[in-house]
């Protein structure tokens with residue numbers, strides 16, 4: 319793919335932006351974690367892709383002079399407004415040098431796994447297959463769960479093409495440090511890591527910097543990086559807790575460490591930084607849980623509850639389906655009962671066989687659960703309708719390929735994949751839900767972008 323990035327003088331370099339910096343890499347904050355650990359795992363759709371080894375060799379040698387790089391970082395649970403509650407100089411530098419959205423609208427449900435994989439693929443969850451953190455597939459007759467390593471690393475669960483595979487298919491080297499999908503067999507990029515929440519954030523950054531310091535033929539052009547601290551703190555302590563402020567500040571420090579390190583690299587002025595989160599966060603009092611069994615007999619039903627929504631599977635038993643439906647509709651409080659075919663269209667959620675025939679969606683601030691679920695002990699949650707503003711995440715980006723432009727309106731996270739592809743000057747994956755035109759006006763070299 320050719321490129322003609324003529325951005326000489328104006329190439330405000332990331333170096334500049336990154337120059338400031340953080341000096342001391344802090345130790346990782348304590349990590350509470352009521353929610354299942356987010357981990358990465360992908361899978362290739364069409365052609366079976368070769369599974370790369372952990373620190374394998376390069377894919378295709380590229381000329382080094384005109385390459386662009388993308389480093390995409392996810393701060394799990396970073397709500398759209400969290401950056402405004404404590405000083406965040408590192409995030410501020412990115413916003414000042416590039417663009418910041420009023421919010422990044424997650425796909426439904428606003429959970430970690432579906433949304434990280436949506437960010438990667440540009441597809442709504444019903445179209446990429448990771449429809450929730452936990453769900454059932456009637457064809458596989460198996461349950462996928464984010465805490466189940468076997469399913470997380472099983473490529474058959476993952477549809478679509480994550481951006482790192484899109485890049486490698488077009489000859490680039492890619493890397494992932496804990497992005498959902500990147501651990502799955504068949505979907506692994508050249509460099510990847512098996513999820514381990516105990517890996518200190520500073521070590522994650524240092525590894526990414528080491529990757530970017532490799533010789534050109536082995537150096538990844540795309541790097542995905544993940545941090546969970548904000549999500550952990552918000553679940554455990556709540557959205558107004560000082561511990562959350564501490565976690566946000568820690569993320570700024572770790573971002574500063576990344577900026578400093580990037581600034582010192584040979585490729586400093588060619589790196590585009592994209593900062594995102596998968597969803598926001600809202601308070602949920604411990605006693606605001608509605609138990610499904612209190613309203614319907616679910617003894618013959620497969621129930622998978624994901625706290626803010628429950629997926630009910632009936633295995634073709636229509637009698638049972640209508641019995642449960644009629645028992646719940648109008649009776650269960652603080653939740654909406656949807657037949658799969660009648661889900662809100664804005665959720666784009668009906669098409670997957672992995673979505674139960676009935677979806678019970680709790681209203682914001684409430685949760686739905688089965689009596690068999692483990693008791694909820696947190697005070698912050700997410701997963702509700704993405705049109706609930708508190709579910710919105712962050713989006714900031716800066717680099718030589720991005721036109722500085724201040725604040726943008728909120729947009730859906732399906733559009734991040736084509737944006738990242740454009741910055742890498744490659745074609746996005748075919749058939750995605752996201753569109754390049756949403757962010758194209760903020761590209762510095764729109765002429766190089768193909769329609």
Ligand SMILES: [Zn+2]
Nearest residue numbers: 353395430549
């Ligand atoms: Zn979470």
